[in-house]
Amino acid sequence: MTMPQEDTDTVRALQGLESGNPSVRLRAALAVGSTPDPRFVDKLVERCAVEPEFYVREMLTWALARHSSSMTVPRLVDALRSERAQARSQALHTLSKIGDRQAWPAITRALLTDDDDEVARSAWRAAVVLVPEGEEPELAAVLTTQFGRGKRETQLSLSRALIALGEVIMPTVRAARTDLDPRVRAHAIATERLLRDPDAGFEFAIEEAKRVVALGGTSQEG
Structure with missing residues (x-):
């Protein structure tokens, strides 16, 4: 029994995000963002936490922003509790790009004063985008x-x-x-x-x- 083309493409894209070649990962993230699918969200968030190349991380963020915020925001908020600094930083960066103020309660004082400078800087940028009127x-x-x-x-x-x-x-x-x-x-x-x-x-x-x-x-x- 052959796998439907749609499923084959999904598997190929998910595998591409794990490739050892950053150009392949970049193309996979572009493909995933071009055809949003809820099945990709968890993998995109997971890759954000470990992706070493800046330009690939930016494409991962773009791909996440192309998906429904109802799917992405809860998973990104979960990532803010990660012990890995890059996971927190990239999740904050992505939340700032999505701009959904439902994420505001997750921008805690702990993140705004995080010991890691990159996390703190990402938190500052996200905070000024997401802060509700009157709480400035x-x-x-x-x-x-x-x-x-x-x-x-x-x-x-x-x-x-x-x-x-x-x-x-x-x-x-x-x-x-x-x-x-x-x-x-x-x-x-x-x-x-x-x-x-x-x-x-x-x-x-x-x-x-x-x-x-x-x-x-x-x-x-x-």
């Missing part, structure tokens, strides 16, 4: 606890996330300008300057903020 100030209060964290790339990600929330961030940002930690103060000042002047650039803003902090100021503008 509470989100800003959590995000500003991360001021001064990590290297420039991480700090820029945090500033961008906060700036995306708009003026509601200002009370907590201003409070952070008086923090005892000079890194926190500098990051808060730089974020405010970027909010006021998006064209300034983060490097300029952070260096200018460091000078202000070094001189003992808190840049009490506005």
Whole structure:
């Protein structure tokens, strides 16, 4: 008894996602996204957790976004509890692309302050996409606890996330300008300057903020 062509294609695609060749995995993810099928969802989420190639992960995310959010969101939310950092990070990234606010309760403080920088950055980006109207100030209060964290790339990600929330961030940002930690103060000042002047650039803003902090100021503008 021969297998129907549809089932054969499904098996071939699922096998392709496991190939040792990243180009084959990429084509398989493209094929799966081009013909969405609920049978693919679990495998796509599973591959997101372990896929080593960035461009293949992006295709996996695209393929998941092509499926019904009623199928994908619950499985991605489950992945947020994984002990594997990449599973959490990629699930957050995919949820931000899907944009279904039913996932918002899963964006916990623990994820927003995750020890892994990539997980935290993905959580920040997902949070500003999914936050319900009216809850932005509470989100800003959590995000500003991360001021001064990590290297420039991480700090820029945090500033961008906060700036995306708009003026509601200002009370907590201003409070952070008086923090005892000079890194926190500098990051808060730089974020405010970027909010006021998006064209300034983060490097300029952070260096200018460091000078202000070094001189003992808190840049009490506005």
